[in-house]
Amino acid sequence: MKWDLRRTARYYFLRLKRLQGSPYSLAMGLALGSSIAITPTLPLHTVMIVSSTLLLRVNTIAALLIATVISNPLTFIPQYWLAWRIGDFFFPDRLSWLRLKTVLTTLMDQGIIDSLHTLSKLSMDAMLVLLTGGMILAIPLGLLTYFVSYDFFYKLRQKRQQKHLLN
Numbered sequence: 001m002k003w004d005l006r007r008t009a010r011y012y013f014l015r016l017k018r019l020q021g022s023p024y025s026l027a028m029g030l031a032l033g034s035s036i037a038i039t040p041t042l043p044l045h046t047v048m049i050v051s052s053t054l055l056l057r058v059n060t061i062a063a064l065l066i067a068t069v070i071s072n073p074l075t076f077i078p079q080y081w082l083a084w085r086i087g088d089f090f091f092p093d094r095l096s097w098l099r100l101k102t103v104l105t106t107l108m109d110q111g112i113i114d115s116l117h118t119l120s121k122l123s124m125d126a127m128l129v130l131l132t133g134g135m136i137l138a139i140p141l142g143l144l145t146y147f148v149s150y151d152f153f154y155k156l157r158q159k160r161q162q163k164h165l166l167n
Helices: 005-017 023-038 042-056 060-070 076-090 097-109 112-166
Strands: none
Touching (some): 023 112, 042 060, 076 112, 097 112
16 A cells, blocks of 8 residues: 555645634644644643643644644654754753763663662653753744644635625
Protein backbone atom coordinates (compact mmCIF):
# COMPACT_ATOMS: atom_id res chain seq x y z
CA MET A 1 0.00 0.00 0.00
CA LYS A 2 1.47 3.32 -1.09
CA TRP A 3 1.11 6.43 1.04
CA ASP A 4 0.26 9.58 -0.89
CA LEU A 5 1.24 12.72 1.03
CA ARG A 6 -0.77 15.03 -1.24
CA ARG A 7 -3.92 12.99 -0.74
CA THR A 8 -3.45 12.97 3.03
CA ALA A 9 -2.82 16.74 3.11
CA ARG A 10 -5.94 17.33 1.01
CA TYR A 11 -7.97 15.10 3.32
CA TYR A 12 -6.97 17.12 6.40
CA PHE A 13 -7.49 20.41 4.55
CA LEU A 14 -11.03 19.39 3.60
CA ARG A 15 -11.72 18.24 7.16
CA LEU A 16 -10.66 21.64 8.45
CA LYS A 17 -12.58 23.49 5.76
CA ARG A 18 -15.82 21.66 6.61
CA LEU A 19 -15.68 22.46 10.33
CA GLN A 20 -18.55 24.52 11.63
CA GLY A 21 -18.14 27.45 13.97
CA SER A 22 -17.13 31.07 14.13
CA PRO A 23 -13.80 32.08 12.60
CA TYR A 24 -12.57 33.01 16.09
CA SER A 25 -13.51 29.66 17.61
CA LEU A 26 -11.98 27.66 14.77
CA ALA A 27 -8.80 29.75 14.59
CA MET A 28 -8.31 29.74 18.35
CA GLY A 29 -8.86 25.97 18.42
CA LEU A 30 -6.21 25.53 15.73
CA ALA A 31 -3.83 27.85 17.57
CA LEU A 32 -4.24 26.02 20.87
CA GLY A 33 -3.94 22.63 19.21
CA SER A 34 -0.80 23.55 17.31
CA SER A 35 0.81 25.16 20.36
CA ILE A 36 0.18 22.17 22.57
CA ALA A 37 1.11 19.65 19.87
CA ILE A 38 4.57 21.17 19.34
CA THR A 39 5.50 20.87 23.02
CA PRO A 40 7.28 17.74 24.25
CA THR A 41 4.40 16.68 26.49
CA LEU A 42 3.36 13.79 24.29
CA PRO A 43 1.33 11.62 26.64
CA LEU A 44 -0.69 14.64 27.76
CA HIS A 45 -1.50 16.31 24.42
CA THR A 46 -5.09 15.14 24.15
CA VAL A 47 -5.93 15.88 27.80
CA MET A 48 -4.36 19.33 27.58
CA ILE A 49 -6.08 20.15 24.28
CA VAL A 50 -9.55 18.99 25.33
CA SER A 51 -9.37 20.70 28.72
CA SER A 52 -8.02 24.00 27.37
CA THR A 53 -10.47 24.18 24.46
CA LEU A 54 -13.42 23.41 26.72
CA LEU A 55 -12.21 25.94 29.27
CA LEU A 56 -11.83 28.66 26.62
CA ARG A 57 -14.94 27.55 24.69
CA VAL A 58 -13.22 27.16 21.34
CA ASN A 59 -13.43 24.40 18.74
CA THR A 60 -12.03 21.16 20.18
CA ILE A 61 -12.25 19.20 16.92
CA ALA A 62 -10.12 21.79 15.10
CA ALA A 63 -7.53 21.62 17.86
CA LEU A 64 -7.37 17.82 17.77
CA LEU A 65 -7.16 17.75 13.97
CA ILE A 66 -4.21 20.13 13.81
CA ALA A 67 -2.52 18.35 16.71
CA THR A 68 -2.68 15.11 14.73
CA VAL A 69 -1.07 16.80 11.76
CA ILE A 70 1.69 18.45 13.81
CA SER A 71 2.48 15.74 16.32
CA ASN A 72 2.62 12.29 14.77
CA PRO A 73 5.23 9.51 14.51
CA LEU A 74 6.83 11.21 11.50
CA THR A 75 7.41 14.47 13.37
CA PHE A 76 8.36 13.30 16.89
CA ILE A 77 12.12 13.19 16.31
CA PRO A 78 12.42 16.62 14.63
CA GLN A 79 10.14 18.20 17.27
CA TYR A 80 12.07 16.84 20.24
CA TRP A 81 15.41 17.64 18.60
CA LEU A 82 14.36 21.22 17.91
CA ALA A 83 12.98 21.65 21.45
CA TRP A 84 16.23 20.25 22.84
CA ARG A 85 18.40 22.58 20.70
CA ILE A 86 16.38 25.66 21.64
CA GLY A 87 16.22 24.70 25.32
CA ASP A 88 19.95 23.95 25.33
CA PHE A 89 20.58 27.46 24.01
CA PHE A 90 18.86 28.94 27.08
CA PHE A 91 20.21 26.37 29.55
CA PRO A 92 23.60 25.37 28.13
CA ASP A 93 25.24 22.10 29.21
CA ARG A 94 22.26 20.94 31.24
CA LEU A 95 21.43 18.25 28.66
CA SER A 96 24.46 18.07 26.37
CA TRP A 97 25.62 14.90 24.60
CA LEU A 98 28.72 14.89 26.80
CA ARG A 99 26.61 14.97 29.95
CA LEU A 100 24.36 12.17 28.68
CA LYS A 101 27.40 10.04 27.90
CA THR A 102 28.89 10.75 31.34
CA VAL A 103 25.61 9.84 33.07
CA LEU A 104 25.33 6.57 31.13
CA THR A 105 28.91 5.66 32.05
CA THR A 106 28.26 6.54 35.69
CA LEU A 107 25.07 4.46 35.78
CA MET A 108 27.01 1.34 34.80
CA ASP A 109 29.25 1.73 37.87
CA GLN A 110 26.54 2.64 40.41
CA GLY A 111 24.09 0.64 42.43
CA ILE A 112 20.32 0.88 42.06
CA ILE A 113 19.73 3.65 44.63
CA ASP A 114 22.57 5.83 43.36
CA SER A 115 21.44 5.25 39.77
CA LEU A 116 17.92 6.44 40.57
CA HIS A 117 19.31 9.56 42.23
CA THR A 118 21.51 10.29 39.18
CA LEU A 119 18.57 9.73 36.80
CA SER A 120 16.30 12.00 38.84
CA LYS A 121 18.81 14.86 38.49
CA LEU A 122 19.08 14.23 34.76
CA SER A 123 15.31 14.01 34.29
CA MET A 124 14.73 17.37 35.97
CA ASP A 125 17.28 18.98 33.66
CA ALA A 126 15.79 17.19 30.66
CA MET A 127 12.30 18.46 31.55
CA LEU A 128 13.61 21.99 32.02
CA VAL A 129 15.47 22.04 28.70
CA LEU A 130 12.77 20.30 26.61
CA LEU A 131 9.83 22.21 28.07
CA THR A 132 11.63 25.54 27.66
CA GLY A 133 12.42 24.74 24.04
CA GLY A 134 8.87 23.50 23.46
CA MET A 135 7.28 26.61 24.94
CA ILE A 136 9.51 28.87 22.87
CA LEU A 137 8.40 26.94 19.77
CA ALA A 138 4.73 26.97 20.82
CA ILE A 139 4.23 30.71 21.17
CA PRO A 140 5.14 31.84 17.64
CA LEU A 141 3.55 28.75 16.09
CA GLY A 142 0.29 29.41 17.93
CA LEU A 143 0.25 33.09 16.95
CA LEU A 144 1.04 32.33 13.32
CA THR A 145 -1.60 29.58 13.21
CA TYR A 146 -4.22 31.86 14.73
CA PHE A 147 -3.74 34.76 12.32
CA VAL A 148 -3.45 32.63 9.19
CA SER A 149 -6.40 30.41 10.07
CA TYR A 150 -8.59 33.31 11.23
CA ASP A 151 -8.11 34.98 7.86
CA PHE A 152 -8.85 31.67 6.10
CA PHE A 153 -12.05 30.96 8.06
CA TYR A 154 -13.24 34.57 7.82
CA LYS A 155 -12.90 34.55 4.02
CA LEU A 156 -14.52 31.11 3.85
CA ARG A 157 -17.49 32.37 5.88
CA GLN A 158 -17.82 35.42 3.62
CA LYS A 159 -17.76 33.19 0.56
CA ARG A 160 -20.46 30.92 2.03
CA GLN A 161 -22.65 33.88 2.93
CA GLN A 162 -22.27 35.35 -0.54
CA LYS A 163 -23.19 32.00 -2.10
CA HIS A 164 -26.21 31.75 0.19
CA LEU A 165 -27.40 35.24 -0.84
CA LEU A 166 -27.17 34.31 -4.51
CA ASN A 167 -29.41 31.25 -4.09
